[in-house]
Amino acid sequence: MRRISAHYIFLDGEIYSRPIVTLSDEGIIADIAINQTDIDRQPLTEFYDGILLPDLVDAHSHTELSHLAGAITEGGGFTAFARSMGEVRRGFTPEERREAWQRADRELWEQGVGAVGDICNGTTTFEGKQSSPIAYTNFVELFGLGNSSADPARRVAGEGIGAGLRCGVTPHSTYSLSEGAFADAVAERGEVPLSIHFMESAEEALLYRGEGEMAEWYRQTERTIDFAHYGSPTERIIRQVPAERDILLIHNCFVSEEDIERVESHFRGRVSWVLCPLSNHYISRTTPPAGMFLRKGVRVAIGTDSLASNHSLSMVGEMAALSAQGIPINKVLHWATMGGAEALGIEDRLCRLAVGRKSGIVTLSGLGREMEFTDATTLRRIC
Ligand SMILES: [Zn+2]
DSSP states (O other), rough: EEEEEEEEEETTEEEEESOOEETTTTTTTEEEEEESOOOSGGGEEEEEEEEEHHHHHHHHOOOGGGGGOOOOOSSSOOHHHHHHHHTTTTTOOOOHHHHHHHHHHHHHHTTTTTEEEEEESSSHHHHHHHHHHSEEEEEEEETTOOOOHOOOOOOOHHHHTTTOEEEEEEEEBSSSSSSHHHHHHOOOOOOSSSEEESOOSSSHHHHTOHHHHHHHHHTTTTTSSOOOOGGGGHHHHHHHOTTTTTTEEEEEEOOOOOHHHHHHOOOOOEEOOOOOHHHHHHSOOOOOOOHHHHTTOOOEOOOOOTTTTOOOOHHHHHHHHHHTOOOOOHHHHIIIOOOOOOHHHHHTTSSSOOOOOOOOEEEEOOOOOOOOOOOOOOEEOOO
């Protein structure tokens, strides 16, 4: 048996004071008590500074790009980033990639992440994931205007499933796939949702009008697009993705209230809006409109994106960035835990502190007097 206490605990969307959590020898939560007295002087009870949280969910990452840490210059804008990615992503040995991935996986775990929605373009992370304590949902991404079907991604997903991993096929975005390939990628009916990069830059919508840097780049490289007739990324999502599918939309820096309403009213499946504010800042100095999502009352989750577009894979930085936009702390914590778990469809099993459940326990410490994030705020796994 283990007894854990702290100043606060986060339970189902609210923060409570002076908790004691009792764990059985098997790590199952046997009891959660709040408003206890003398919590830092209880016998056989570990006491921690800050807030006790369940495992966090990094709802959008590309851990297989961990070897690209620092390889792409910051602030060059979205089209420049996409072009650089194509140039730098291959110049590393399998050993370098494996070591970088192992390091990222360990850091994610130690900093409290228990589940990741991870984009995969190949099989390089599959072996490591078989022995990782983190529950990965693998979105095998179809990418490239040259594809006419989803077969390349389907083959990779097949290997992952064969290795016992949770894998599904997903289209990369509304600007990087032909009609046929996109339709094929969304037609798969597994238990894994879709995870689509969406409105990360203003270029995406401009492309549908033949304007902007991305359209110019496509013209220079003689890539033809057959989807401009949809008129916008939102209309393409609505008309090409079956309404019953669960979907994660990633980034959302340039969505409007009308886009949110259009998408929310179309889907009968679960829609999750995933925000990665530090990646957006790294690539193009943009910010997702977090306050608008809060006002709309829609499901939000948080992602770190990748070490190619972020200084670290720590969720605390993303949470601090959202808090700095005025999002209340209990909402930030909800988005980082239950929001992500619901996005990945794992909320019945993971990432919730409740009697009878097995969950990791994480502390968020070093907050300021008003529970604001500071430079000293850290996440640390205690079990
Ligand atoms: Zn991404």
